[in-house]
Amino acid sequence: MTDSESASISSLLDGLCHRPVNREGRYTNVELAALVRANGGEITHTYISQLRKGDKDNPTSRTIEDLAAALGVHPAYFLGGRCDRLPGEPAQWRRDGLRHLFATVHPSGRGPYTPEEVALAIGRDGRYGAISASYIRELLAGTSEKPRLKHILGLARHFGAPAAYFFDVVLAARIDAQLETHRVMENLGVNQVIMRAAEELPSLEVRRKVLVALARALRPEVSSDEAVEQALRSGAAEPGGHRT
Structure with a gap:
């Protein structure tokens, strides 16, 4: 783990203890540990203190889940994700x-x-x-x-x-x-076409034929020629659009 990642884990937990989202007033380490245990988790106030200070930086996914549940946030928050937890949403290691x-x-x-x-x-x-x-x-x-x-x-x-x-x-x-x-896209070879096109931009006519072929393959039930033509005309009319 990099120093920045280690600092973020400790600072996020410390910040939530100082400014909880689910109550007024700070959480002490003892209070938070008691809340985790009341919810069925296992943690000590000493370990919470070590996490907040950055002395420990490698909790298990279960510890992350337990702390998040007690603090009213999503476990993903401790890994750079969102804070809000939707009602009834599963929020555990997948x-x-x-x-x-x-x-x-x-x-x-x-x-x-x-x-x-x-x-x-x-x-x-x-x-x-x-x-x-x-x-x-x-x-x-x-x-x-x-x-x-x-x-x-x-x-x-x-x-x-x-x-x-x-x-x-x-x-x-x-x-x-x-x-x-x-x-x-990889299976259809589209990614390769994109890479080749970036190296050598094909003419408008070639691009039209490629798009029509792709549109017909993906939506054979729909007449795609006019839709592709409109997309090409729109793209060519935009600032910086290429006309060949």
Whole structure:
């Protein structure tokens, strides 16, 4: 974990204790620990003090969830995400999120990363400590449900996702939709066309034919020629639009 990440965890928790969103007046470490335990969690006031001071910086996902519930915020808040928690919203470690990233995020032309590859990459990064391939398998299978913060950050960085993705179902839905779009575009060869077009801008006629072909493939039931022509005319008329 970088110094800035460590500071953000401690400062966020300390800030919520000084300025709670769910009550008037500050939380003492003893009061917060008692509230966590009353909600079914396990934490000591000493550990809370260590987290607030930055002496400890690697809580488990369960600790993050318990602190968030007691303080009336979303667990994602402690990982750079949103603060508000929607009524009835699940707000806990999402094993399915990790499984989805394994299934969908990998280099073009090959299959998913193996747990060994991910463990090696996180270890080489050096900022998030070591993680074993066997432990990653346990997280995927659900036999381990309480990853520590550094492991969460390392996994998120490897797959290029915000760490809050693993807790926030709303954010996850947006990212999963983007991943699905990227997957379809990759399978259709659209990404390659975009990259080639950026290197050498084709003529307007070529662009029209490409767009018509894509529109017909994606919506065969709709006459797409006129819609594509309108889009091209609109784009060409914008400031900086190219006419060839």
